[in-house]
Amino acid sequence: MFQPRYLKQAKLLYKGVTRFLDYKRDLLPQAKLDEIETQRAQLKEAIKERDSKKIDILTKDINKTCEKALPEMRNSELAENIEVFFVSIVIALGIRTYIAQPFQIPTGSMQPTLNGIIAEYKEEDPNPGFLGKAAGWFSGTTYLNVVSDHDGELDHNVTVTEESFFIFRRYCKLHFADGHSIKINCPMSQLVGELRLASHIGASMDSVGSDNPDRTQEYILRVAPGTRVQKGQLLARGIVRNGDHVIVNKFAYHFRRPERGEVFVFTTKNIRGIEQESRFNSNWGSQHYIKRLAGVPGDTIDVRPPEVLINGQPATEPGIRRVIDQKEPGYRGYSRNGFVPLPMELLTYPKDEYMALGDNSYSSSDSRFWGAVPRQNVVGPGWFCYWPLTKHWGPIR
Numbered sequence: 001m002f003q004p005r006y007l008k009q010a011k012l013l014y015k016g017v018t019r020f021l022d023y024k025r026d027l028l029p030q031a032k033l034d035e036i037e038t039q040r041a042q043l044k045e046a047i048k049e050r051d052s053k054k055i056d057i058l059t060k061d062i063n064k065t066c067e068k069a070l071p072e073m074r075n076s077e078l079a080e081n082i083e084v085f086f087v088s089i090v091i092a093l094g095i096r097t098y099i100a101q102p103f104q105i106p107t108g109s110m111q112p113t114l115n116g117i118i119a120e121y122k123e124e125d126p127n128p129g130f131l132g133k134a135a136g137w138f139s140g141t142t143y144l145n146v147v148s149d150h151d152g153e154l155d156h157n158v159t160v161t162e163e164s165f166f167i168f169r170r171y172c173k174l175h176f177a178d179g180h181s182i183k184i185n186c187p188m189s190q191l192v193g194e195l196r197l198a199s200h201i202g203a204s205m206d207s208v209g210s211d212n213p214d215r216t217q218e219y220i221l222r223v224a225p226g227t228r229v230q231k232g233q234l235l236a237r238g239i240v241r242n243g244d245h246v247i248v249n250k251f252a253y254h255f256r257r258p259e260r261g262e263v264f265v266f267t268t269k270n271i272r273g274i275e276q277e278s279r280f281n282s283n284w285g286s287q288h289y290i291k292r293l294a295g296v297p298g299d300t301i302d303v304r305p306p307e308v309l310i311n312g313q314p315a316t317e318p319g320i321r322r323v324i325d326q327k328e329p330g331y332r333g334y335s336r337n338g339f340v341p342l343p344m345e346l347l348t349y350p351k352d353e354y355m356a357l358g359d360n361s362y363s364s365s366d367s368r369f370w371g372a373v374p375r376q377n378v379v380g381p382g383w384f385c386y387w388p389l390t391k392h393w394g395p396i397r
Contacts, residue, residue, distance in 0.1 A: 353373065
């Protein structure tokens with residue numbers, strides 16, 4: 001989910017302060033150490049509350065405190081360390097904002113061109129041994145057999161939370177009422193869904209609708225007060241394959257128009273159909289979707305399975321043809337109806353509007369459901385799949 005820039009910068013600052021404390025703890029006077037740790041805790045709380053004003057104040061205070069934290073060091077040495085740290089953050093943010101942005105494929109709406117996160121439940125421990133785990137690291141595969149290391153009552157207010165390690169992996173924490181938590185290396189959706197956490201801990205599942213590009217249902221857990229987990233109890237078992245990580249070229253569309261047939265990324269802000277379907281409020285920010293660009297301004301589009309007709313003629317672009325021709329495993333052509341309740345009529349796209357289709361047409365929420373993508377929402381073409389090291393590694397086509 002999209003986060004405001006001030007939150008991202010605040011999280012980077014939090015990580016930077018933590019690293020500063022780790023590196024300089026033995027040199028810091030106790031009073032300064034306590035002051036920095038207090039400010040770091042306040043910053044963490046402000047991030048949780050999404051309080052931009054408080055974050056701005058704390059950012060300035062933390063910078064000043066860190067700059068003055070080590071008076072015994074030569075000023076030039078301290079200034080150099082802090083300057084390098086903050087310049088690195090600024091450079092990284094600049095690259096991400098204006099040139100290239102890393103992006104993880106969250107769902108299966110673009111399969112088999114790009115894989116989303118895939119989880120598979122296993123009845124037995126899937127542990128493949130040392131060599132298998134080593135190979136799994138390169139292929140983005142995690143083998144899970146998680147049992148509780150704690151005996152206690154679950155926190156029925158906040159039972160499971162999802163966190164992330166930079167952009168590479170999302171994981172969950174199962175929380176107990178006494179403050180203990182257990183880390184499970186699996187995103188929330190797959191943990192609650194395919195890996196059956198709810199049944200293992202005696203929780204119920206409530207549907208909250210579809211908030212993703214492949215129209216799969218999302219659920220939240222409901223745990224009754226007093227629900228306990230025993231030490232040694234199974235929590236999650238199965239295999240999780242990490243979604244593809246790609247680089248989006250945010251520079252390209254400053255010099256050329258989006259081209260039919262390429263994979264592109266766009267934001268969902270103010271696309272009413274998406275907001276209504278996923279119950280996502282544009283005031284919260286925006287999500288990012290990745291699809292195949294099937295129609296440009298002026299095109300008249302018709303879907304006649306498995307074909308896409310553009311201005312009355314079958315599409316000829318290589319990316320679209322790959323889906324239609326079904327010569328490679330996993331491609332099934334385009335669906336006219338899918339989840340659409342009524343047959344799709346001919347659509348002519350006006351100026352500055354584009355049609356987006358998922359390559360996995362039968363399991364994709366795209367322009368067939370929620371309409372066109374405005375030009376101002378377009379971010380850039382998908383350029384390169386850099387992780388994991390599978391057959392998808394390399395330029396996106």
